[in-house]
Amino acid sequence: MSLQFVVDGLLTGSMIGLGAIGVTLTYSILRFSNFAHGDFMAWGTYATLAVVSAIGAMVGKVAPIGPLSFGWPLIVALIVGMAFTALLALLLDKVLFARLRSQGQAIIVVMASFGASMALRSLLEFTFTSRPTYFSRAIQIAMPVGFGIRITPDQIALLLLTAVLVLGVHLLMTRTQTGRSMQALSQNAALARIVGIDVASVVRVTWVIGGALACVAGVMIGILVQIRPFMGFDMLLPMFAAAILGGIGSIPGAVLGGLIIGLAEAGAVQLIGAEWRAAVSFIILMAVLFVRPIGLFGVRER
């Protein structure tokens, strides 16, 4: 079999992993499965697309950067989109999740996130129709890098971006007071308050990180595949599978889980056919739950 699946798998895995960071943080710190996380991706992507179009309308056509398919407007738009998605997550928490969370029943919050997911997706379809759209229609020439592998400049850039973001989040979690507070809150919420941690502010940081990374993951899909209102929802199962495979609460785990699932999907497409792609996440998810429910980096509750 061709080794091309490694590049494809790493790319899909990067998107899954960036999304799974948000899923695993929400799960461990806010203690619920946020089914609207995929729709944060889609909203972030459409917001980025809207900003790109707006910049295009204002300054005209901008030449792409070097061999890439996009120019500076996309980078600016991505930053705006990340901020927008973070705000969307904060807003949704304020009007919906926070109120339900205070009533203390996790399952109600999960159901609410399901409803929010459908509403967000329908709003996108209503506004942008369900027709796929693209950041750029330019075709990139993939460069051969040996072993039968070909990779485009966009793909290299996005893999590097993923690496930088993952490293950044990991350092934030392990080296800063904010990160330690997030860890503390996920391990023992009552004790976190006792040691002086303002839970509300840590919760806000969690949404900001999750939302911003969801936007990046969505834009990656937009650049490499296409933009559709369902783009995020379709990522939901792989993201949850990655978060659980990595061990809930673990950032490196979520990313590694994403890469494993991405590689497994790409390998399965080559070996048994594209129609089985979606089944891979499900099979991995079930296998983890049966064999090692705490995941790769998870730790048993004491």
Place this chain on the structure above:
Amino acid sequence: MSEIVLDVRDLEAGYEPGVPIVRGASITVRKGEIVVVLGPNGAGKSSFIKAIAGLVPITGGTVFLDGKDITAAPAHTMVRLGLAFVPQTENIFPLMSVEDNLRVACGILERREIPARIEEMYAAFPDLVRQRRTAAGNLSGGQRQMLAVARALIVHPKVLVLDEPSAGLSPKFVSMVFEMLANIRKSGVTILLVEQNAKAALAIGDRAYVLVEGKDRHEGIASELWNDPVVAELYLGQRPLKSEGGSAA
């Protein structure tokens, strides 16, 4: 007498409205003292001390710390106000290293003060130094209790409040914990603790209160209380003591 640090007046508290567990309890803690709150099982000792720390809703009465009303203060503001609480169980973050457990509690300290303050804690609790990179969940029971106390002390509290620090520890660790508390007091820290283990607590305490059915019913000098017939009556008069390792019989 030294000045009053903690002044609790007619405190009423409970988890559900209309079902008070603490029913008008009053105590004072003076600077540099160790004050012990004793009482039979179900007397509301734990709820009393948690209410002071902002963890159980207060429905009546007041809590003053250094003359400042802290009755309605949220739990996470207590360390800033000068009250550090050590819960009975789950009082460490098990997956974080010993050092991160200390560091995460330093939120109210000046950033440049933190490394020196952590070293001071290691100097006071040498057992923790060797384990600084160990996940706190792997510590022994006694070491966990040390870490929990160090974590509370690191922010220079005006009063250190402990909920049954000897609970669940083997006898060897129990004496170690009380010895540690006596040493902490020597360094000038004011301590309020709730205990089942009356004998050991009275041995290190200055004054003690007996809490029965959510109300303070008796007060005295700690060393005299052990042989005080009223205490025996309050304990035994309410309901037979369940065996708590023979602690308060």
